[in-house]
Structures are given as structure tokens and as C-alpha cells.
Amino acid sequence: MEELALGSRETVHLTVYDWGEVEILLQTGSPEKVCIHASPGMRLPAHCSSLGKVLLAGIVFSELAQWSSAVTIIDTYGPERCVWGSNFPNALWTPGFSYAEHLRLFTDELPLGSAARARVLGETARRLWFPHL
Numbered sequence: 001m002e003e004l005a006l007g008s009r010e011t012v013h014l015t016v017y018d019w020g021e022v023e024i025l026l027q028t029g030s031p032e033k034v035c036i037h038a039s040p041g042m043r044l045p046a047h048c049s050s051l052g053k054v055l056l057a058g059i060v061f062s063e064l065a066q067w068s069s070a071v072t073i074i075d076t077y078g079p080e081r082c083v084w085g086s087n088f089p090n091a092l093w094t095p096g097f098s099y100a101e102h103l104r105l106f107t108d109e110l111p112l113g114s115a116a117r118a119r120v121l122g123e124t125a126r127r128l129w130f131p132h133l
Contacts, residue, residue: 001028013038015051020069022052045069071110079112079119083128 005012005028014026021043038044046052074082084106106112106121126133 001026004028005030011038013051015049015055017046017052017055018043020046022046022049022055070106071112074112074116074120079116080124080127082120083125084120 001012001014009030009032011030012028013024015022015024024038024040024042024044027038027040044052046055084103106117110117112120
């Protein structure tokens with residue numbers, strides 16, 4: 001890891017993917033003065049790190065619903081405060097998934113009730129941006 005850090009002049013992490021997060025197991029610091037501050041044991045949402053994005057890109061679509069933090073977010077904030085968004089930035093996080101697969105995750109895969117699903121997929125957006133309709 002030290003050789004890689006010196007050669008790339010970047011911080012090198014050995015991480016594991018765990019249900020939508022990456023956990024740093026080992027780290028070799030960058031020789032540069034400006035670098036990310038992270039340490040072994042630290043956990044980050046997978047979409048917030050370059051390595052996490054690489055790991056997310058390899059996930060099989062059928063596995064995505066099993067770890068999705070979307071249900072946690074919807075449960076925490078309520079479907080009246082959540083809006084489904086199309087491809088961005090999901091296209092960056094999981095480039096192997098199409099627009100239709102992302103939509104299908106919310107229409108068919110996530111364990112949401114019909115009222116919550118309707119709010120997230122359109123009612124909340126309509127209420128927020130087009131309250132007169």
C-alpha cells in the first residue's frame with residue numbers, strides 16, 4: 001500500500017463494502033499536504049467516496065433494494081417530504097443501472113406502502129412545485 005501511495009501520490013485505503021457503506025480497514029497516507037482525513041474504523045456512505053462508487057458499480061440490481069437507505073430516509077423524514085429523482089446523481093453512483101431500473105426500484109422493489117409510494121413518486125413533487133394543480 002505504501003508503494004501505491006507513493007507512486008500515485010494519493011491516500012490508499014483498504015475497505016470493505018457493508019450495506020451501503022464502506023468501512024476503512026487500513027490506510028496509507030498521501031505524501032501530499034492536502035488529502036482526505038480518514039482513519040481505520042471510519043465508515044462512510046458508499047456514494048460519498050470514490051472507492052464506494054466503484055464498489056456500488058458492481059452491485060447486481062436485485063441486491064440494490066436489499067440495502068437501500070431510501071427506505072430508512074423515507075421512514076425517517078416521511079414520504080410527504082421525499083421525492084424520487086431520476087438519473088442524477090444515481091447514474092454516477094451505479095452506472096450499470098438504467099433509468100428504468102432506478103424507477104423500478106421505487107415502483108416495485110422497495111417495501112413501501114401504496115400511499116407512501118404514490119407520494120414519493122409524484123404527489124410530494126406536485127404539492128411542492130405545483131400546489132395549484
